[in-house]
Amino acid sequence: GIYVYGHQSAIGDENHPKLPHTKKGKIRLQFENLIFDSNKWKKAKPLIVRLPDYFGPSSQNSYLQPTINGVLNDKNTIFIGNLKTPREYIYLPDAAxxxxxxxxxxxxxxxxxxxxxxxxxxxxxxxxxxxxxxxYKKAIIPLNKTMIFLMGIFNPFMREITEMMYITKDGFILNNQKYKDRVGPIIKTDFEQALNETLSHNGKNKV
Known part of the structure; x- marks a missing residue:
């Protein structure tokens, strides 16, 4: 995830400053330092791959999941974050x-x-x-930080999201140049097709 970068509005490459200001971001950075500690791991060959927000047939706790579940069940539902901010999402089969x-x-x-x-x-x-x-014709209500906080009193998933809401407001884009230069073309399923496949798959296994 991108939590290690903290509250920065930018397009970040792999060398972007890591300035986490949340509990989750700080823990992620500790994990990263541990993974790359050559004194602890003499024979291991670690690497870290970092994803933006995700969705797909196997997704469970993504920011988009409550919206997808509501659409599939034809109920009024929510969208986590600002509806106007463009954000980066990755389709999990492409990520894999x-x-x-x-x-x-x-x-x-x-x-x-x-x-x-x-x-x-x-x-x-x-x-x-x-x-x-x-x-789908039901209402989809965008949730701000205050609403998420109140829902988090009763819902552990929402409680965890509260301190991460800055991401949904400002957005953060992962620079893809390193991948293109050293690995190859970016795999990128059209968003409408990817959403269609996600809804179709999850619809067969309704929540």
Whole structure:
């Protein structure tokens, strides 16, 4: 995830400053330092791959999941974050392929790697596509930080999201140049197709 970068509005490459200001971000940075500690791991060949927000047939605790679940169940539902801010999302099958491509490179180890998503897209555009695909007509309510905090009193998933809401407001894009230069073309399924496949798969296994 991108939590290690903290509250920075930018397009970040693998060398972007890591300035976490949240509990989750600080823990992620501690994990990263541990993973790359050569004194602890004499024979291991570690690497870290970093993803933006994700969605897909196997997704469970993504920011988009409550919206997807509501659409599939034809109920009024929520969207986590600002509807106007374009954000980067990655389709999990695309991410899996790119992770494998990185892992197959002998010189990829000991480094951070960005797994880039598709073109940034706003919540409003996502909702329009979901309605187009499913003919869903119920209300989708955008949740701000205060509303998330109140819901978190009763819902552990929402409680965890509260301190991360800055991401949904400002957005942060992962630079993909390193992947393109050293691995190959970015794998990027069209967002509408990816959302259609996600809704279709999850619809067969309704929540």
């Amino acid at each position: 392929k790119m992770i494998v491509n990185i892992a197959e490179k002998d010189d990829a180890y000991g480094e951070n790697w960005n797994i880039p998503g598709g073109n940034p897209i706003s919540g409003k555009e996502i909702i329009q596509l979901a309605r187009k695909i499913t003919q």
